[in-house]
Amino acid sequence: MSWVNAIIQGVLLGGLYALFACGLSLMFGVMKVINLAHGDLAVVAGYVAVGVIAVTHIPTVWSFVLVVPVMAVLGYVLQRTLIQASLNRGLLTPLLVTFGLSVVIENGLLQFFSANSHSLNIGSLVSDSISVGSQISIAYLLLVIFVVAVVVLLGLQYFLSVSRQGRLIRAVADDREAAQLAGADYRHVFGIAAAIAFATVALAGIAFGMYSSFDPTIGTDQLLLFAFAAVVIGGLGSLWGTLAGGIILGVAQQIGAQINSADQILAGYLIFLLVLLIRPQGLTGARTPS
């Protein structure tokens, strides 16, 4: 039964990873940028939430109402300045710039908030769970995060396929020059896409802060790599692939933890490397990544 429990926990955890991953996937899909500061931005969102809660005393679960818009604006501004500037300067520059950004953010957080870990206190919700039988217990929090992740992915899918802005984003992603000829301001569209990506990463950062404690280094040590692993396992360009990738990563980690509690993270990486080896385009991808 403990194996079934591990798999259920892994699936739910996969929702959180998919939430982390969808912003990374969106930015790569539209701007062709792998944002190496992605994990750190989630941590930034966590610290912004800590600050917002301390100042306004709003309930923790509602902090996203303020944090998500702040991160979205930050995303738009960063995209229109640093990331756009790096995009104009060749293939390597965006990687170097976002990596530099990642180091600056991580050490900035260390400088101002110290290496102590923080968490977002949500009272009893963190431990409340539904018990099924004697061995299986499903934490409300993870269940809520999973539902949020699915809703966000659904919303994103709907937004990209139906709304005017969404179609504009897809047009620019498919063929930037043609979209420009048709009158689209691709820089603005890139900004919107980055704002959406940062909004999802803000949600993920808050959710992670409720689920576990975080410190300035966890963004690069774990979150970026988990998000990227979920994207690669699932395959680029498919939001449902990202969800599947997150779930596979989560299940692999939980099964690894079941074998040996020290092996949780390693098991996730091994699955990632295995997928890279036998199916580099991911589960849903049709072509090899370039």
Place this chain on the structure above:
Amino acid sequence: MSAVTAAAASAAQETTVRVTRSRRPAGWLVLIAVAAIAVLGYLPYVVYSGTTDQLVNVFILLTMASMWNLLAGYAGLVSVGQQAFIGLGAYFVLIAAQHGMNPFAALPVAALGCGAIGLVVWWLVSRLRGGYFAIATWVVASACALVISRFASLGGGTGAPLPGLSGLSPTLLTAYTYWIALAVTVVTLAAVYLIMRGRLGLVLTAVRDDEVGARSIGARVWRARQLVFVVAAVGCGAAGALLIISQLNVEPTAAFSVQWSAEMIFATIIGGIGTIEGPIIGTVVFFVLQQTLSQYNAWYLIILGLVAIAIALWAPRGLWGLVAEPAHVRLFPVGYWLWPADEPGPQRRRLGGLLRGKRQARDASAAPRRSRQ
């Protein structure tokens, strides 16, 4: 770029153009290099061990930055996972020392072992490009750290001290460490220079300037990248081995820390990516900034990160590019200069002529003088 690549060099054979390696005679640079190495080698006799310890750190960073420059600056492989080989190099030395081998003798073995691992890792990541490659190498490094910290015999997650050096007096140990570090750095720079002067260097320069163009003239880009990746693994393995020898213990989170990548990337970008001189200048600048800002904790990495971002955006050739490019200065002549027949080319001064005479004669015979049709 002042360097013209393969196409122009072969075109030169059909005209009366003479090809030389540098614009000015460069033989005197060899003397400067020999003198610099001699002075650096003599240092342990005249300075305190604190200074040589600092210089060991400089040498380690310089080795790593040169390797990363070879990867990203020439082969277009932005690796954020070189700390895998730094950590493995350190742990290979630890394993060898635990089995009774002298740590200094274990250094080359550890470096070659990292080369073998590099070949395996390359097989795993070779299909990936850009950001994919960057994060995949990073994941490999994290996985290596997790695997290593599982071995209780290697100290698990808390690390282990390096045995086998307790017989040496502290003074002698410091001096030996310094000389080994100097040797590793000199060998690394010489290897990079020789690679860049040879056929592989020509392919790499072409890839750096225009990958599609390089492929279209038949350059074996994949093979060149594989070789560079393995060489970089060997170099970073040696740097890791130096690390454990200079610190006398090793700890997985520190040895496999992504901070190594940050340091080698920042040093290379600040100095000038895609030149051999860049990492040298960058390492010096990095180290001076680190020393000046060290009392402000994390600030040095914040400032270095901001400087690196600014340079990547607004001065992509780095500090060396800003200084050297207008002046046509090259400390490591790896390019080609074309000289029309009616121009005498670099003046053969006594020293330069002595050291370069043979080479120039061969270049001249490779480009037979024919009157233009």
